[in-house]
Amino acid sequence: MSKSDRTPSDPDMKFDTKLAHLGRRPTAKGGHAVNVPVVHASTILFDTVEEMEEATRHRAHPNWVHYGRGGTQTHIALQETVAELEGAHAALCVPSGLAAVAVAILSQVRQGDHLLVTDSVYAPTRAFCEGFLKSFGVETDYYDPLDIEDLRAKLRPETRVIYTEAPGSLTFEMQDIPAICQVAHARDTDTKVILDNTWATPMYFKSFAHGVDISVHAGTKYIVGHSDAMLGLVLTSEETTASVHRQANLLGYACGPDDIYLALRGLRTLSVRLERHQQNALALCTWLAGRSDVSRLFYPALPDDPGHAVWKRDFLGASGLFGVELEPVGKEGITAFLNSLELFGMGYSWGGYESLAIPTHPEDYRTVTRWEGHGPTLRLHAGLEDPDDLIRDLEQAFGQLNAAK
Numbered sequence: 059m060s061k062s063d064r065t066p067s068d069p070d071m072k073f074d075t076k077l078a079h080l081g082r083r084p085t086a087k088g089g090h091a092v093n094v095p096v097v098h099a100s101t102i103l104f105d106t107v108e109e110m111e112e113a114t115r116h117r118a119h120p121n122w123v124h125y126g127r128g129g130t131q132t133h134i135a136l137q138e139t140v141a142e143l144e145g146a147h148a149a150l151c152v153p154s155g156l157a158a159v160a161v162a163i164l165s166q167v168r169q170g171d172h173l174l175v176t177d178s179v180y181a182p183t184r185a186f187c188e189g190f191l192k193s194f195g196v197e198t199d200y201y202d203p204l205d206i207e208d209l210r211a212k213l214r215p216e217t218r219v220i221y222t223e224a225p226g227s228l229t230f231e232m233q234d235i236p237a238i239c240q241v242a243h244a245r246d247t248d249t250k251v252i253l254d255n256t257w258a259t260p261m262y263f264k265s266f267a268h269g270v271d272i273s274v275h276a277g278t279k280y281i282v283g284h285s286d287a288m289l290g291l292v293l294t295s296e297e298t299t300a301s302v303h304r305q306a307n308l309l310g311y312a313c314g315p316d317d318i319y320l321a322l323r324g325l326r327t328l329s330v331r332l333e334r335h336q337q338n339a340l341a342l343c344t345w346l347a348g349r350s351d352v353s354r355l356f357y358p359a360l361p362d363d364p365g366h367a368v369w370k371r372d373f374l375g376a377s378g379l380f381g382v383e384l385e386p387v388g389k390e391g392i393t394a395f396l397n398s399l400e401l402f403g404m405g406y407s408w409g410g411y412e413s414l415a416i417p418t419h420p421e422d423y424r425t426v427t428r429w430e431g432h433g434p435t436l437r438l439h440a441g442l443e444d445p446d447d448l449i450r451d452l453e454q455a456f457g458q459l460n461a462a463k
């Protein structure tokens with residue numbers, strides 16, 4: 059019997075000692091629950107000095123429980139599952155998608171290094187590069203998401219990371235990830251490719267089979283899937299696992315097990331949810347494409363999308379987030395449209411079961427490419443509602459838009 063299995067049985071034990079020691083190893087008999095237990099922990103106990111030393115030696119390893127900051131069995135359940143689903147060597151939970159971006163980049167760069175980031179990147183990732191990395195002597199350049207030659211021309215001997223996102227935030231350009239990985243890995247110097255795979259999830263894009271070295275996810279979106287928790291995941295190849303885990307350990311990131319449980323719960327239905335998100339997004343796009351007040355749609359699953367061929371070649375499906383460009387209309391029209399929507403909520407984030415709509419301004423973020431806008435743009439998230447109801451909501455909102463013109 060190990061020390062921690064022992065239930066104190068001293069008949070003279072005092073009340074306060076009982077309060078601290080009883081009930082920690084309940085003697086439940088019978089079967090076991092479907093779901094993993096939510097293990098809350100700061101202190102992890104070891105039975106022997108030898109076990110403690112061994113766990114300490116492996117503390118940066120993905121599935122060793124050593125101290126609460128590194129996660130418990132609950133975290134390991136999520137990490138092992140997500141890693142397997144995407145074909146990664148390992149996965150690590152961090153407190154938000156943006157924390158996942160930061161850990162992934164920081165694990166690969168040192169002072170004096172350089173990284174290349176797609177101009178279509180999620181804006182807070184750009185802010186991290188400019189507001190944080192720069193002050194520590196790491197320089198970032200941006201490249202045209204669709205131009206491999208532009209990327210190649212901007213490589214320097216000290217370029218350590220090529221950062222990608224497919225499709226791009228707000229504008230949905232499909233990057234050619236295998237081609238970018240080929241450019242990175244053909245270099246003599248060590249250059250890693252990081253992909254923000256939030257849109258496709260581990261279900262619709264298998265990063266590692268396409269050459270990616272580190273894949274980051276805002277688990278906040280489709281993995282949690284119910285708009286009720288913040289979470290990031292960093293997925294790694296065998297080669298990048300140690301550096302990522304070391305970096306997260308140094309930074310002291312820790313995630314609460316209740317949020318991890320919500321992610322595990324959400325993950326179980328990822329497949330059925332994503333199929334419906336995709337169906338609904340296609341239904342909305344098809345309807346929107348037939349309207350004279352819509353000028354363009356940005357959704358790689360559409361056959362006439364410029365990224366369709368690459369998407370079809372590399373991806374196994376599309377999620378529910380897409381962009382819409384309207385025919386030129388004033389601010390009053392857009393405001394009337396958004397204010398009148400009843401089923402589409404207005405708010406940041408996406409990936410929950412509910413539909414969303416926000417105005418977007420891609421032209422404000424570009425630095426090396428120009429966003430050739432024709433009219434105002436929106437980002438829509440197709441939730442799991444009945445598409446007929448969503449279309450009716452959009453139709454009445456277009457009525458308001460046209461009345462306000």
Ligand SMILES: *Cc1c(COP(=O)(O)O)cnc(C)c1O
Pocket residue numbers: 154155156157159180227254256257275276277278279288289290407
């Ligand atoms: C939301 C998002 C993030 C950041 O995730 P948080 O959990 O909100 O920090 C990162 N990348 C993409 C593409 C996102 O949409």
